[in-house]
Structures are given as C-alpha cells and as structure tokens.
Amino acid sequence: MTEKIIIAGAGGQGIMLLGKVLAEGAMREGKYVTWLPSYGAEVRGGTAHCMVIISDEPIGSPYIDKADTLIIMNAPSLNKFRDRIKNKGLLIVNSSLAPEAGVASEGRHILRCPFTDLALKMGNIKIANMIALGCFIGKKKTVNSRSLLEVIGSIAPEHKKGLIEINQKALEEGMELGG
Amino acid sequence: MKSKSRQKEIKKILMTGNEAIAQGAIDAGCRFYAGYPITPQNELTAYMARCMPDSGGVFVQSESEVAAINMVFGASCAGARSMTSSSSPGISLKQEGISYIAGAELPAVVVNIMRGGPGLGNIWPSQSDYFQATRGGGHGDYHSIVLAPSSVQEAYDLMFLAFDLADNYRNPVMVLGDGILGQMMEPLQVTSHKSQVTGQKAVVCLPIGKATSQKTWALTGCEGRNPNIIKSFRMKEGDLEKLNLALQKKYKAIRQKEARFESLFLEDAKIIIVAYGTMARIAKGAVGMLRAKGKKAGLLRPITLWPFPEKVFKDLQARNSKLKTLLVTEMSYGQMLEDVKLALDGKLKVEFLGRAGGGVPTEEDIIRKAGKIL
Amino acid sequence: MKEAQKIFSRPRSLRNISTHYCGGCGHGIAHRLVAEIVDELGIRERVIAVAPVGCAVIAYDYWDFDCSEAAHGRALAVATGIKRVRPQNIVFTYQGDGDLAAIGTSETIHAANRGENVTVIFINNAIYGMTGGQMAPTTLLGQRTATTPAGRQIGVHGAPLKISEMLALLPAVKYIERVSLHSPQEVLKAKSAIKRAFQSQIDNLGFSMVEVLSACPTYWDMPPKKALDWIRDVMSKEFPLGRIK
Known part of the structure; x- marks a missing residue:
C-alpha cells in the first residue's frame, strides 16, 4: 500500500498541521511516511501545501507529481493543483471556499464538503482542517x-491543551462525512 | 531485561531533516553552534537556539555567515566540537573560514542545505554546490570531507561520523543536503553511536569550561605545557610546502580509508543509476519500479562525495560483464558526473539526467530515460 | 655593599627573539606592554591571544602564551568562539586599523554589541603597513598614502573613522580608552589603560578596548622621532587621547 x-x-x-497529524498517525502505526512542506517566502496568505506519502515500503521521492488523494481547502489551491491527481484519484474539496463546480469529474471521485461552514457551526473556524482530515480517513x-x-x-502545546477536544470532535465529524 | 524493555520504549519521532541534523550534532557532542538565518535551513538554527543551551553548549546567532564560520574556528581552537550551517549563498561566504580551518588543521562541521543558484537563486532544492563542496571551495590546495545523507535518519546518523572524521583528521567536514532533505519530515529513531571512523578511536569533545582535553593542540591556556599556536600562515621558505605535503598525505589516507557508498543490484544490473542525497532516494524508487517491470536496473549511491568512492566504479566491469551503461542523475548540470567519468576512465558508457534551479528529476523521468537507454 | 638588584628584564610572556618590525614602529612597544600586563596580572597560563592579519600577523612568534591566528578582520569572531567555549580563560585580540575598522568592522561592532567579555588592543597607525602604505580607515585628511597619492579627501575617501567613539555608544561596551606611544609618559599611560582593560575582563564586566596611536615611520615617510612628534602634534588632534568610556 502506498498512498500519496x-x-x-x-x-x-492549518494545512501543514493537517499533514503532520496524518503523518504522525501513520508513523505510530509503523508505516513509512514522508511529509514535505511548501516553504515559500510568504509567511501568511498565498497558497500553502504539503505532500504526505504513507507506505508499507521505504519511500523514494517525497515529492508527489500525481496524488492518489488531493485535499483542497480553498479556490486558488484548486486551480493550482487540479491536474495533480491520478486517474481514479480522490478529490476532497472544501465547498465552503471552493464552490466552483467546474472540475471535471471524469476519472476521479469527488467529495465536496463545506468544511469551513461545518467548523463555524461547531464554534471554531480553525478546525476545518481536522474535519477534512477526518473526511479523508473516513473514506x-x-x-x-x-x-x-x-x-x-x-x-498540542501546553497553552493549546484546551483545544484538543474540539479538534478530536472535528475529526470524528469529518469521518462521518467520508464514511 | 531492563535494557530490553527500555529499547522497546525507544519511540520514533517525526522530524525534519534540519532538526535531525541539529539533534544528531548535539548527540554527537557538538557544543558550539554559530549561524545566520537562511532558507531552507532555518529550522536547524532555531533548533540549536532551543536545544543547545540545555545540552550545556553555546548557541550564537552571528552577524554574518563570515562571522559564524570564524566563531567556529575559534570554538574549535578552544577544543569544542563546533559547527555552523547555512544554504548555498551563505556557504559561499563561509569559504574563507573553511580554507583557514583546513590550513590550520582544525576539526569543524559545516552543513550546507543546498538551494538553487547561481547568485541569490531561489529557495528550492538543488545540488548545484557539488563542485564547491568537493573541490575545496575556498582558496588553496585542500579538501573538505563531504557526506551526503539521503534520509532524515541518515542525516541524523551521519552527524556522528562527521564529528568523528573531523576530530580524527583535524579537517573540515561538510554535510551536504538540499532543501527537500532539510524540510521534509520522516520518522527518526534517536540512537547512540560508536565511532565509525576506520580503525580510530573517537575523540570526545572538550566540555565547555573543563580544563582537561584529549586535544593536546587546543588553546586552553598554557598551564603546565608550552604555548600552543594555531595558524595557517607559513612564511618561512619551504614551510608552506611542508604543510601542503602533510595535507596531501592526510588526504591520501582519507581517500584510502573513508570512501563510503550504498549499492543495489550491482551484480546483475544492465544499467546502474548513480545519484546522491535526495536524488538517490528518487533513483532508488525508480530502480524499484524498473525491477518490478522486469528491467535490470541497479543503484550506486556515494555517501561520501569526497573522498569519492572510486574503487567501486573501477571494479564494476569486472563484477558484472552485462553492465553497459551508468545513468548519473543530479539536481545540477553534470557535476558528480565528472567524478563518475574520472573513476570509470572511459571504460563504460555514461548517460546523464539533470535539472537545476528548483527542478527535480522525478522517478518517471528516470524510468523514461533508462527505458530509452535499455 | 648592597647586592645588585634586577629592576628591569624581559617579561616572562615575551619570547627572547628580535621582532621583524621597522625601526620606530610602535608594535614592539605595544607587544611588550601586553606581555608586562599579562605577567603582572598573573594570567599567562590562562590567556589566549588572537593575532590579526597585518604587520602584527606573527605576534604569536613573540608572545609566549597560547595564540591563534584569525582571517583578516575576523579576530573578534574567533575570540567570540574561544571565549564562549572557555569563559575561564582571558581572551584578547590584537588588531590594526584595517583589520578592526575596515574589513572587520562588522565583526568588531557586533562582538562589542553582544558584550563579549574579551579585550581588544587596537593599534591605530593611520596606514596599512604590511601591504605597502595604503590608506587606512583612520588615515588623516590630506595624508598621502599609496592609494591616496594626492592626500585623503573627505569628499572622495570619507573622513577618518573614529571606531572607538562609535563603539562607546553601545551599552554592552564597558571600557574604551585611547592612548598613544609617542613619549615615555604616554607609554606608561598606555600600560595602565591596557591593565584596566584586562582587569575589566577578569571582573567579567564585558567588552573592553584600548586604542593605541602608534607610529609607522616607514610609510609615513618620516624619521622615527618626527613620527612620534606627528602623533603628538597632528594625529592626536584628530584622535583625542583619554578615556572614551
């Protein structure tokens, strides 16, 4: 099994964090894993992305040309990465911020979920990433x-311990969307 | 019993290459770090700032790359295991100090997390500093020992070797990575290490502020001994030539004893992919895919870039008569290629696949190129 | 009859060899003053010197204690590395005007600003001696050198750089004094300033520096006596003597 x-x-x-939680979870299950961030000069704004590979075997390139799964959290990222998905790959889109339906669905599975809206409903916009992660592993x-x-x-660092529960809930919420 | 159960508890940590290098250095006894921020190696400097003081060591954010390498010169003079790190443009600035360290025969470790050049270039991964690293880089007839890790675990592990080699040969050692290796996270198992230097005892670092030292040449104050002088300046007629001859003798010994490489399927390969660092793991992936398709590919990965593992290249033909071609692949335009050709001395065909300036050859690129050759 | 008493001898910290300096050069005196102070403070066995690039490049051949070289201008970076690793040692640099105030300005300012607990002996002779008499950052206006054949001009070359006054602005700098070697009285003052600077380091106070106005008869193109008078009459007007901080 190799999942890119x-x-x-x-x-x-919270794009990097989404990737880190996923990578760390895979590592704890004894899998091989790589996590590669984008590291641009821009600190805030712009598009951020990371690439995670999880495998039962040692991993060659940590760089992903075509992904098995693409998790897209906003519209600019959809434009940037729409072609970086394998045939029959899975595309998970945050429809709250990337509502555009113009992505051809041939040859790929598309899951459109309003992660940001759901996060707001749960009381914290920042947990949209964990809902998306839950959606991915649910699927x-x-x-x-x-x-x-x-x-x-x-x-979670000491001063953010209070946020653990809501993030865990967000993950579970997402799993239901994916499952 | 106890140690066994403790071993089970040794957990893997998800870490970036930059952090693993820093932790590896600290675990190898590095007690002085000076550096100046530059992308893509900033996590290394920040990690040192966080963790070096707790390890009883010194962290200095220097005013420049030039100052950093000269602080390392000073700390090494005083007997501490010392290092600095940077990325390509910063490494160019450090060349002055590296040359002085080589000339004064001081141990020091320099990490270069390479980015695209020339000039300010960009911050994306590259391997374009191979010539600079392996040919000396600064002025004068000298070599740094160059180690090229290709995973986060190896980045950690090689720091022990780097400090041991530096101390044993009193020579600068460069650890050459790239932006991908520095930035990526992989599981890391922190281990304890014995000296990996051939036939030599590891030199323990001089703890900060302690008066005793295995480094009898170090500057510690001349109590109970004649004064020590550390210098590279040799004006007396014949003196500098003598130093150079001694250096050459040392380099010859390093060439004979310290070349290291990893290989796969050398015995039956029809094509061998040659790559180092991040490119080598991409090449390894490609070799696996080619093998899965029934194509006999092999891999040769130099771990030491200087000394270059010439012998394994020279012996290839004798080991495997079916081997026709080597495919060298780099994130640069034919730098290691020259060492491969020199080692083969025209005996085998050598093809090349390279990109630079942020471009990274993919597994598919390698497979395509290898397919054409086969 | 009283037994003869030895009241003057070579300091223990100075080797018994002749220096390579030109007649009338101040380096020999400055080397000796440092050696005397090292002896008087009883720190010979824990002192570590960092030699410059310039005329004093082989100062380590004259001093009889631990010494390191440094690349041109980098003495204070090297000293930082040494002192941070061995805070119990007494670390000093000995640098000329080009080393300290031109090519090494950055290292100088930042070591001072970090308050590195080291001592600097700064030899200002307003010229580059080792390379053949070129302009230094401290060359006086109107002074002819190999690279200012018509004399230094403010609009072209800038004014003489007063690095001591600049460094005095930094909070971590604890002691700076400018002295001169142009007369026996001034040499004695120079000696006590050097002693104070080392004492400041021994007391862990922070960065200390003594700027020493020193003659270069060869490249000033003057006989030694005239060179000393020139320090008194001209150079010390541009670089006033005394405690700066």
Whole structure:
C-alpha cells in the first residue's frame, strides 16, 4: 500500500498541521511516511501545501507529481493543483471556499464538503482542517482514527491543551462525512 | 531485561531533516553552534537556539555567515566540537573560514542545505554546490570531507561520523543536503553511536569550561605545557610546502580509508543509476519500479562525495560483464558526473539526467530515460 | 655593599627573539606592554591571544602564551568562539586599523554589541603597513598614502573613522580608552589603560578596548622621532587621547 496525498489551502488554514497529524498517525502505526512542506517566502496568505506519502515500503521521492488523494481547502489551491491527481484519484474539496463546480469529474471521485461552514457551526473556524482530515480517513481508511485522535491529544502545546477536544470532535465529524 | 524493555520504549519521532541534523550534532557532542538565518535551513538554527543551551553548549546567532564560520574556528581552537550551517549563498561566504580551518588543521562541521543558484537563486532544492563542496571551495590546495545523507535518519546518523572524521583528521567536514532533505519530515529513531571512523578511536569533545582535553593542540591556556599556536600562515621558505605535503598525505589516507557508498543490484544490473542525497532516494524508487517491470536496473549511491568512492566504479566491469551503461542523475548540470567519468576512465558508457534551479528529476523521468537507454 | 638588584628584564610572556618590525614602529612597544600586563596580572597560563592579519600577523612568534591566528578582520569572531567555549580563560585580540575598522568592522561592532567579555588592543597607525602604505580607515585628511597619492579627501575617501567613539555608544561596551606611544609618559599611560582593560575582563564586566596611536615611520615617510612628534602634534588632534568610556 502506498498512498500519496497533497493537501493545499491558504496560509493560516492549518494545512501543514493537517499533514503532520496524518503523518504522525501513520508513523505510530509503523508505516513509512514522508511529509514535505511548501516553504515559500510568504509567511501568511498565498497558497500553502504539503505532500504526505504513507507506505508499507521505504519511500523514494517525497515529492508527489500525481496524488492518489488531493485535499483542497480553498479556490486558488484548486486551480493550482487540479491536474495533480491520478486517474481514479480522490478529490476532497472544501465547498465552503471552493464552490466552483467546474472540475471535471471524469476519472476521479469527488467529495465536496463545506468544511469551513461545518467548523463555524461547531464554534471554531480553525478546525476545518481536522474535519477534512477526518473526511479523508473516513473514506480511505489509510490510517486508523484512534491513532489520529491520539496524535491530536499529544501534539498540542501546553497553552493549546484546551483545544484538543474540539479538534478530536472535528475529526470524528469529518469521518462521518467520508464514511 | 531492563535494557530490553527500555529499547522497546525507544519511540520514533517525526522530524525534519534540519532538526535531525541539529539533534544528531548535539548527540554527537557538538557544543558550539554559530549561524545566520537562511532558507531552507532555518529550522536547524532555531533548533540549536532551543536545544543547545540545555545540552550545556553555546548557541550564537552571528552577524554574518563570515562571522559564524570564524566563531567556529575559534570554538574549535578552544577544543569544542563546533559547527555552523547555512544554504548555498551563505556557504559561499563561509569559504574563507573553511580554507583557514583546513590550513590550520582544525576539526569543524559545516552543513550546507543546498538551494538553487547561481547568485541569490531561489529557495528550492538543488545540488548545484557539488563542485564547491568537493573541490575545496575556498582558496588553496585542500579538501573538505563531504557526506551526503539521503534520509532524515541518515542525516541524523551521519552527524556522528562527521564529528568523528573531523576530530580524527583535524579537517573540515561538510554535510551536504538540499532543501527537500532539510524540510521534509520522516520518522527518526534517536540512537547512540560508536565511532565509525576506520580503525580510530573517537575523540570526545572538550566540555565547555573543563580544563582537561584529549586535544593536546587546543588553546586552553598554557598551564603546565608550552604555548600552543594555531595558524595557517607559513612564511618561512619551504614551510608552506611542508604543510601542503602533510595535507596531501592526510588526504591520501582519507581517500584510502573513508570512501563510503550504498549499492543495489550491482551484480546483475544492465544499467546502474548513480545519484546522491535526495536524488538517490528518487533513483532508488525508480530502480524499484524498473525491477518490478522486469528491467535490470541497479543503484550506486556515494555517501561520501569526497573522498569519492572510486574503487567501486573501477571494479564494476569486472563484477558484472552485462553492465553497459551508468545513468548519473543530479539536481545540477553534470557535476558528480565528472567524478563518475574520472573513476570509470572511459571504460563504460555514461548517460546523464539533470535539472537545476528548483527542478527535480522525478522517478518517471528516470524510468523514461533508462527505458530509452535499455 | 648592597647586592645588585634586577629592576628591569624581559617579561616572562615575551619570547627572547628580535621582532621583524621597522625601526620606530610602535608594535614592539605595544607587544611588550601586553606581555608586562599579562605577567603582572598573573594570567599567562590562562590567556589566549588572537593575532590579526597585518604587520602584527606573527605576534604569536613573540608572545609566549597560547595564540591563534584569525582571517583578516575576523579576530573578534574567533575570540567570540574561544571565549564562549572557555569563559575561564582571558581572551584578547590584537588588531590594526584595517583589520578592526575596515574589513572587520562588522565583526568588531557586533562582538562589542553582544558584550563579549574579551579585550581588544587596537593599534591605530593611520596606514596599512604590511601591504605597502595604503590608506587606512583612520588615515588623516590630506595624508598621502599609496592609494591616496594626492592626500585623503573627505569628499572622495570619507573622513577618518573614529571606531572607538562609535563603539562607546553601545551599552554592552564597558571600557574604551585611547592612548598613544609617542613619549615615555604616554607609554606608561598606555600600560595602565591596557591593565584596566584586562582587569575589566577578569571582573567579567564585558567588552573592553584600548586604542593605541602608534607610529609607522616607514610609510609615513618620516624619521622615527618626527613620527612620534606627528602623533603628538597632528594625529592626536584628530584622535583625542583619554578615556572614551
């Protein structure tokens, strides 16, 4: 099994964190994993993306040309990465911020979910990333949800411990969308 | 019993290459770091700022790359395992200090997380500093030992070797990575290491502020001994030539003992992909895919770029008569290629696939090129 | 009859060899003053010197304690590395005007601003000696050198750089004094300034520096006596003597 995932969105949407939680969860399950960030000169705004590869075998290139799964959190990222998906790949789109329906659906599975709206409904816009992550593993089951809940519980720094529960809930909410 | 159960507890940590290099250095006894921020190696400097003081070491954010390497010169004079890190444009600035370190025969480790050049270039991964790293880089007839890790784990592991080699040969050692290696995260298992230097005992670093030292040449104050002088300046007639002859003798010994490489399928390959660092893991992926298609590909990955593992190249033909071609692939335009050709001395066909300035050859690029050759 | 008493001898910290300096050059005196102070403070066995690039490049051949070289201008970066690793040692640099105030200005200012607890002996002779008498950052206006054949002009070459006054602005700089070697009285003052600078380091106070106005008869194209008078009458007007901080 090798799953190549590109996650893209705006700076500040927690794109890197989404990738890290996924990568860390996979690592805890004993899988090979690489996480490669975009590291531009822009600190806020612009598009941010990261590439995560999870595999049962040692990983060659950490760079992903065509992804098995593309998780898109805003409209500019959709434009940037729309062609970077394999035939029959999975495209997960945050329809709250990338509502455009103009993506050809031939040869790919598309999951459109309003992650940002759902996050707002749950009371914190910042958890949209965890809902999207939940949606991905609900659909693909690449990593066990228990590992991810554990990761969320353990990687939060001291001053953010209060946010663990809502992030875990967001992950579970997302899983239902994907499952 | 106890140690076994403890071993089970050794967990893997998800870490960037930059952080793994910093942690590896600290675990290898590095107690002095000076550096100046530059992308894509900033995580290394920040990690040192966070963790070096807790390890009883010194972190200095220097005013320039030039100052940083000269601070390393000073700290090394005083006996500490010392290092600096930067990325390509900053490494160019450090060349003055590296030349002085080579001339004064001081141990030091310099990390270069390469980015695109020439000039300010860009911040994307590159391997375009191969010539600069392996040919000396600064002025004078000298070599740095150059190590090229290709995974986060190896980046960590090679820091032990880097400091051991630096101390044992009293020579600058460069660890050459690129933006991908520095920025990517992989699981890392932190381990304890013994000296990996052939036939030599590892020199323990001089703890900060301690008076005793295995480095009898170090500047610690001349209590109970004659004064030590550390210099590269040799004006007396014949003196500098003597130093150069001694250096050449040392380099010869390093060439004989310290060349390292990794290989796959050398015995039956019809084509061998040659690559180092990040490119080597991409090449490894490509070799796996080619093999899956029944195509006999092999891999040769120099781990030391200087000394270049010439012997394994020279012996290829004798080991494998079916081998026809080597495909060298780089994130640069034919730099390591020259060393491969020199080692083969015209005996095998050598093809090349390279991109630079931020472009990275993919597994598919390699497979396509190899397919054409086969 | 009283037994003869030895009241003057070579300092323990100065090797018994002749220096390579020109007649009338100040370096020999400055080297000796440093050696005397090192002896008087009893720090010979824990002092570490950093030699410059310039006429004093082989100062380590004359001093009899631990020494390192440094690339041109980098003495204070090297000293930073040494002192941070071995804070119990007494670390000083000995630098000329080109080393300290031209090619090494950045290293000088930042080491001073970090408050590195080291001592600097700064030899200002308003010229580059080793390379053949070119303009220094401290060359006086109107002074002829190999690279200012018509004399230094403010609009072309800038004014003489007063690095001591500049450094005095930095909060972490604890002691700066400008002295001269143009007469025996001034040499004695120079000696006590050097002692104060080292004492400041021993007391862990921070960055200390002594600027020493020193003659270069060869490239000033003057006989030694006239060169000393020129310091007194001309150079010390541009670079006033005394405690700066």
